Amino acid sequence: MNVGVCQVQLRLPENQSLKGKRRVIKSIITRLRNKFNIAVAEVDNQDSWQLATLGLTCVSNHRSYDDEILSNAIRFISQNYPELELLGSKIEIFSAP
Numbered sequence: 001m002n003v004g005v006c007q008v009q010l011r012l013p014e015n016q017s018l019k020g021k022r023r024v025i026k027s028i029i030t031r032l033r034n035k036f037n038i039a040v041a042e043v044d045n046q047d048s049w050q051l052a053t054l055g056l057t058c059v060s061n062h063r064s065y066d067d068e069i070l071s072n073a074i075r076f077i078s079q080n081y082p083e084l085e086l087l088g089s090k091i092e093i094f095s096a097p
Contacts, residue, residue, distance in 0.1 A: 001060075001093075002060055002066050002067030002095075003016050003057065003066070003094045004060070004063075004067060004069065004070050004091065004092070004093050005094065006056040006074065006090065006092075007043070007054070007056075008053070008054045008086070009057065009087040010051070010084050011050060011051055011085035012050050012052065012085075013050065015049055015050055021050070021052065024081070024084075025054070025065070028077060029041070031080070032073055032077075036058070038057060038070075039056070039057045039058070040054060040055070041054070056070055063093045066093050067093060071091065
């Protein structure tokens with residue numbers, strides 16, 4: 001069993017309130033869950049209205065599948081939300097014995 005974990009840091013430069021941020025982040029989370037069948041949550045910067053950190057994870061039998069799914073999810077965010085700045089992302093794959 002392999003567990004893929006990804007952290008995505010986003011900047012919402014045009015956002016003016018926490019309410020606006022929550023609307024955008026909720027949309028991203030819902031679309032990622034539906035399209036890629038992965039777990040997604042906002043894991044940091046909850047009180048900042050222009051920064052967001054998302055945690056994404058998936059489980060499979062193959063490391064390459066986890067890496068592909070998480071890479072595609074990052075690409076999906078950058079292609080479908082051009083108003084956001086992707087500050088960084090990090091993927092780690094953990095293998096269980």
